Amino acid sequence: MSQTARGRFITLEGGEGTGKSTLQIALRDRLAGQGVDVVLTREPGGTPRAEAIRALVLTPPGGKPFAPLAEALLMNAARSDHLDELIRPALSAGTWVICDRFSDSTRVYQGVSGEVSPEALQSLVAHVVGPTCPDLTLILDAPVSIAQERRAARKGPKDAQDVFEQRDLDFHQSVRLAFADIARSEPDRCKLIDASRLPNEVADAAWSHVAQLLSSAEVH
Ligand SMILES: Nc1ncnc2c1ncn2[C@@H]1O[C@H](COP(=O)(O)OP(=O)(O)OP(=O)(O)O)[C@@H](O)[C@H]1O
Ligand SMILES: [Mg+2]
Structure with missing residues (x-):
């Protein structure tokens, strides 16, 4: 009896x-x-319970953000549900999963303040993710000014900003550097993509890595 090949897990x-x-x-x-x-x-999100946690973290009651440790715990609680209910069953059924943000975002966003140590964040994430580590992580890198212009063009003036979007330029610069550090420290899993280019050029660069994953999936 042939087993269904496991799907591949890609995070952006x-x-x-x-x-x-x-x-x-x-x-x-x-x-x-x-x-x-x-x-x-x-x-955060992907399942009904995790989406409820997303709303709690991104638009907290009273408007005051949770402390970084509380945020990290909530993000990981959401992730645990997401992995159990959606990601692992899909991969087991042979479906590929492309997830918009995953554990590296927790390490970056909840780590950037320095209030929670990188070791604590990494060990929490490792415990929750377990063996379900992404096969490929594409890290989009662009100057903060370009990313802000794109968001400004996308959003209407009345759109509410979430607790992360409201932070200042220094915060967003630190986020960019922290993602680049992760890409440098885990070069097998993480590929840094120059996202300042045209959408098709970004997709081509990303596709070169996904195509490799596809050919290795076909061989096994
Ligand atoms: N390579 C690109 N060049 C120019 N504009 C782009 C490019 N990629 C995306 N955009 C546009 O920039 C805006 C932001 O893109 P998108 O929503 O994909 O970013 P995001 O990383 O998902 O943002 P968020 O973190 O807010 O969810 C959108 O209006 C999108 O159409
Ligand atoms: Mg988005």
Whole structure:
């Protein structure tokens, strides 16, 4: 009896407005063109319970953000549910999963203040993710000014900003540097993509890595 091949797990990371959601759709279309079953999801969120936690963290009651440790715990609680209910069952069924933000975002966003140590964040994330580590993480990198212009162009003037979007330029610069550090420290899993280019050029660069994953999946 032949077993269904496990799907592959791809995560998209990077600061706000770098083009993660745009790339997610482009990769889904290209994979679908190769006959691959794909599910798109996001963090925090992806399941009803995790989406409820997303709302709590991004628009906290009273407007005051949770402290970084509380945020990290909530993000990981949401992730645990997301992994159990959506990501692992999909991968087991042979479906590929493309997730818009995942554990690297927790390490970056809840680590940037310095209030929670990188070791604590990494060990929490490792415990929750367990063996379900992404096969490939594409980290979108662009100057903060470009990403902010894109977001400004996308959003109407009345759109509410969430607790992360409201932070200042220094915060967003630190986020960019922290993602680049992760890419440097885990070069096998993480690929830094120059996201300042045209959407098609970004998708081509990303696709070169996804195509490698596809050919290795076909061999095994
Ligand atoms: N390479 C690109 N060049 C120019 N504009 C782009 C590019 N990629 C995305 N955009 C546009 O920039 C805006 C932000 O892109 P997108 O929503 O994909 O970013 P995001 O990383 O998902 O943002 P967020 O973190 O806010 O969810 C959108 O209006 C999108 O159409
Ligand atoms: Mg998005």
